[in-house]
Amino acid sequence: MSVHPKKTAPRRTARxxxxxxxxxxxxxxxxNRQEFFEQHETLEGIxxxxxxxxxxxxxxxxxxxxxxxxxxxxxWRGAVAKLGHGLAKLxxxxxxxxxxDVERLVLETAALRQELERRGPADLPTFxxxxxxxxxxxx
Numbered sequence: 001m002s003v004h005p006k007k008t009a010p011r012r013t014a015r016x017x018x019x020x021x022x023x024x025x026x027x028x029x030x031x032n033r034q035e036f037f038e039q040h041e042t043l044e045g046i047x048x049x050x051x052x053x054x055x056x057x058x059x060x061x062x063x064x065x066x067x068x069x070x071x072x073x074x075x076w077r078g079a080v081a082k083l084g085h086g087l088a089k090l091x092x093x094x095x096x097x098x099x100x101d102v103e104r105l106v107l108e109t110a111a112l113r114q115e116l117e118r119r120g121p122a123d124l125p126t127f128x129x130x131x132x133x134x135x136x137x138x139x
Contacts, residue, residue: 010056010089016097020137021046024058024098028135031061034128036069057097060089061135064109068132076121083113101136108133 020028023046030039040062047058063086070078087110095103112129119125 009053010060010092011053012092012097013053015052015054016057016093018054018098020098020100027058027061028100028137031065032134034068034072034132036065036072039065040069054093054097056089057093057100057102060086060093061100061105062086063089064105064133067109067113068127071116071124072127074124076116076124079124080113080116083109083116087113096138099137099139101138104136105133 023042027039027042027046030036030042043058043062043065047055047062050058063082065086067079067081067083067086070076070082087106090102090106093100093102094106095101108131112131112133115125115129
C-alpha cells in the first residue's frame, strides 16, 4: 500500500530552506545528464511520499524532464503539455528552493516551450535544442 498525502496546491513552504536530499540531488544529476526516464523514476519515488507541499517542486522538475523526454521521442503534444504542467508546479518555488535555481529553470524552460508552441507539431525542432535547461543550484 502506497502513501498518498492529501493533495494540496503548490505553495512555498519552510522546507524550501532545507538542503536537498541525496535522492533529490540524484534525480537532478539524472535530469542534467538527460536521463529523463530515470529522473522520473527517482523523483517520483520521493514526491509520492513527501507530505509537505515541497513535493510539487520535485514533481515540477520531474514533469519538465518528462516534457523533454517526449520531445526527444518526437511527441510535440506530450512535450508541450508536460512542460506546461511542470512550469505550473514550479511557479510557487521561484526564485529558489532547496538551493535550486528555480527561476532559471522556469525562464529557460518557458522559452523553449514557447518556441515549440510557435512552431507547432509539424515543425518540431531536433533534440536536444541549443540552451536545453539544466537544474542549477545556488549555494
